[in-house]
Amino acid sequence: MEIRHLEYFLEVSRHKSFSKAAEVTHISQPTISKAIKDLETELGKTLFYRSTKYVELTDTGKAILDQAQQIVASFRNIHVQLEGLEKQEIGKVHIGLPHITAVTTFSHVLGAFKHHYPRIEIQLYEYGPKKIEASLQEGLLDFGIFTPEDSDLFEWIWFERDPHSVVMNPTHWLACHNMIGYENLQGEQLIIYNSDYKLHDIILDRCKLSGFIPQVAFETSQRELMIQMVTAGLGVALLPSKICQDLDPEIVISRPLTDSQLYLELALTWKRGRYLSHAASRFLNFFKLNLTER
Template sequence: MDIRNLEYFIEVARRKSFSQAAEAIHISQPSISRAIKELETQFGITLFYRNTKYVELTDAGEFILEQAQQVVSSFENISTKLEGLTKMQAGKLHIGLPPITAVTTFAHLLSAFRKAYPKIRIQLYEFGPKKIETSIQDGLLDMGIFTPDESTELYEKIWFEKDPLNVIVHPAHRLAARDIINYQDLKDEEFIIYNSDYKLYDIIVSGCKQAGFTPKIALETSQREMMTQMVATNYGIALLPSKICKSLDTKTIVSKPFIDPKFCLRLALVWKKDRYLSHAFREFLTFVKKEYGVAEAL
């Protein structure tokens, strides 16, 4: 069995697309298709359901995926240990990032890590928080950035971001002249809000309910640009992390601090508890902990 066929199979499962998998690993789509066909012939099973929009693992494909990940991880571990004999630091990591939140701090860390470990490749995937969490559980991502449930014992995590939420409004909005905004100011407003994939949806709705009202939601979205565009047309108000607000055009959007200090975005670097940690994974965690280890108390 060619180990590359298993790697191609895992990439297609991760991307749910033959064409996107081929583009990600820089080979032709026919080569990807041929590799999957060889595996299906070898095992005598169908690995994917296929249609014009996406591909999905069959039950047999799910089973093969779990075994393939173990085989590829073991193979990569052998390679990494051999490279270690010549004092080379190498490997690959798959990390999921949410599209709507500001991860500027983490981006600086990734840049610093790449300079320190140029042979360790980091592949980034932009997914919603729920898909990041599912992909970590399925082994398709090594780690991801989201707000984990603190009561769960499924994950290990390093907290690295705590960013208060600001209220953003149109310059002509009645709240634009306020120095600070409280819950009662928002009682009659139309909210442009993160969709329910995001922990901030729960934080905002829960905070408003505790203040005695249910927010009027005009739009739920996973697109930050959609949120800011709707606010810029005075369609409603939104709450965004303060670091994002600093980059907004003050001619079209006004940002005001919110009075509740608990009203904030908290992000952690999360990975599955008790999973196998490759050499690259361990090096990355060591690097991150040097930067954010004290952030556990956030």
């Protein structure tokens, strides 16, 4: 068994697809398939159910998933530590960020960092906030972008605070309002974050405090799907205002939500006490400096 076998196993389990895993790892699909087959032969167990529509972990696959993650995380740490010691301006930085964000500040800093350190590779992973948090704890990510709370587990730097707006079809009756309160949402079909986001529960609780049980039409982590459903007139969505600024007003429009306390607050977060490679340390220091300058 080689470490690459476990890396390929993790990528297939993460993406539920051999072809997607091959795309992400920049190798051929037959190579991925052979590596998984070799691993299954060595273990004497089938790790994935395979069909023409999907790939899913077997019970055996699920049983070894945690150990495989730990082994790969440990190997990466060793590899990146040595890499960082030898040449401080090369290496990889693994960052997790949620789907429903308009991380303008982060994007600017990231672009500037790549300009200064072109040989340091930034790998971005789009996950829900809860998965980002778990991946940080497991050592699979160097940094995560989400709303941290546990200072015993994490350290962080706040950089984004984005209030919410209500997004609707231009023909919707709420379009005549300059601002929209929760009371206006009573009886409306809501399209909101799924339960991977803490804001999911906050939105539901705020509606209940306003005296009604919200009618949730759909929950998702995909902002494009949210907007498509709004465009089709299937409901109204709540999205961060910076995302709304880029929407086509001919298709959808937005109005500020009167709740000034409902905002998407994001921080660059890392696991307390975890070793950061030279590449990751350079990114963190660069982020601190450029965030202050902005």
